[in-house]
Amino acid sequence: MLVYVQDQDGKPLMPTRRYGAVRRWLKSGRxxxxxxxxxxxxxxxRHGGYTQPLEAGxxxxxxxxxxxxxxxxxxxxxxxxxLRTDVSxxxxxxxxxxxxxxxxxxxxRQPRFLNRKHKDELPPSxxxxxxxxxxxxRLVDSILPIxxxxxxxxxxxxxxxxxxDVEGTGYQEGDQYGFWNVREYVLWRDRHTCQACKGKLGDPxxxxxxxxxxxxxxxxRPANLVTLCETCHKAHHAGxxxxxxxxxxxxxxxxxxxxxxxxxxxxxxxxRSITFGYITKARRVAQGLPKSHVNDAFVIAGGQExxxxxxxxxxxxxxxxxxxxxxxxxxxxxxTIPQAFGFRRGDRVRMPDGRQGFIYGLRTSGYFDVRQLxxxxxxxxxxxxxxxxxxxxxxxxxxxxxxxxxxA
Numbered sequence: 152m153l154v155y156v157q158d159q160d161g162k163p164l165m166p167t168r169r170y171g172a173v174r175r176w177l178k179s180g181r182x183x184x185x186x187x188x189x190x191x192x193x194x195x196x197r198h199g200g201y202t203q204p205l206e207a208g209x210x211x212x213x214x215x216x217x218x219x220x221x222x223x224x225x226x227x228x229x230x231x232x233x234l235r236t237d238v239s240x241x242x243x244x245x246x247x248x249x250x251x252x253x254x255x256x257x258x259x260r261q262p263r264f265l266n267r268k269h270k271d272e273l274p275p276s277x278x279x280x281x282x283x284x285x286x287x288x289r290l291v292d293s294i295l296p297i298x299x300x301x302x303x304x305x306x307x308x309x310x311x312x313x314x315x316d317v318e319g320t321g322y323q324e325g326d327q328y329g330f331w332n333v334r335e336y337v338l339w340r341d342r343h344t345c346q347a348c349k350g351k352l353g354d355p356x357x358x359x360x361x362x363x364x365x366x367x368x369x370x371x372r373p374a375n376l377v378t379l380c381e382t383c384h385k386a387h388h389a390g391x392x393x394x395x396x397x398x399x400x401x402x403x404x405x406x407x408x409x410x411x412x413x414x415x416x417x418x419x420x421x422x423r424s425i426t427f428g429y430i431t432k433a434r435r436v437a438q439g440l441p442k443s444h445v446n447d448a449f450v451i452a453g454g455q456e457x458x459x460x461x462x463x464x465x466x467x468x469x470x471x472x473x474x475x476x477x478x479x480x481x482x483x484x485x486x487t488i489p490q491a492f493g494f495r496r497g498d499r500v501r502m503p504d505g506r507q508g509f510i511y512g513l514r515t516s517g518y519f520d521v522r523q524l525x526x527x528x529x530x531x532x533x534x535x536x537x538x539x540x541x542x543x544x545x546x547x548x549x550x551x552x553x554x555x556x557x558x559a
Contacts, residue, residue: 152461158197166295214236231463337373338378370400377395467547502530
């Protein structure tokens, strides 16, 4: 395990394995701990220091980001980080709760402030991914003196993915060309006939149904819509789901295009270059490495014969869960408490057997559910008296794994 070092101004220096020296520095007050994972200290009596050329590789993605930093001898950092994909679902729930509260009110409340728009008007589900990717890049840049960055980018054509045969004017004259709106086109395409009962129920009221809901990655494109009569539509949502196959979502491709553009804009001050997926694949196959975000990042950074890191950092972004929209008993879901005995969900703790994990569930009885980031259950019910608090909950949670591999 490497200890990452900063000088007193916060500038990164080369990592070290001199664990005895690190302990003496911390004990004597000549250094302090900045981060627990990756374990980073800051020297309080040194300006600058010796550095070596370091190459960083970043495997960008819409759900996972792989990062690797290599020197001439070894890989000094390897990690895979999971971006949040639950924002759309949470916003849908919030919208439902607000509509319900609005229906219960007897008078209209004037808005107190305007905080519903960003300057670039990115949707929240995409804005959070952009911010988290940039945060990861800044984190790596703050703990290692990187001399050159390489980003793997690409360009996806959602229209081409949906229709591989589209060419030329087909981009302007798509399926909906000549129709007023998408609903009119879907009804015409399905011949104004319910696609479930084929008109056998005789219901004259037709509706356009989403095969894949928005919170699950669906969209309003015609391939995701189907004509149903009102009877079949109500039965589908009342517990008798129809066997309708949804098309593959194009959300990941669209999100990647936007993330790539924003990352390239923010990192313009770095000494960087770009590469592409087919180059990464060829180099990875030539080295006999299995497909993973960590291995891709290692190849992107120029890794070849360097010694691989014995530890891999697994990380993920989570919401803080520390807001209360209203006061009173109805501000939280039943059986959900914000804190208990000084602990909150997401706190890093040490178990009695020495293993580290994060608090997944709280109980007023003082017995908590502790798990690791990949989902391994350390204990479904351990007393708070046996837990040692290590770190308060953060939006970015990281744990160190020896020889970690993505589960099949």
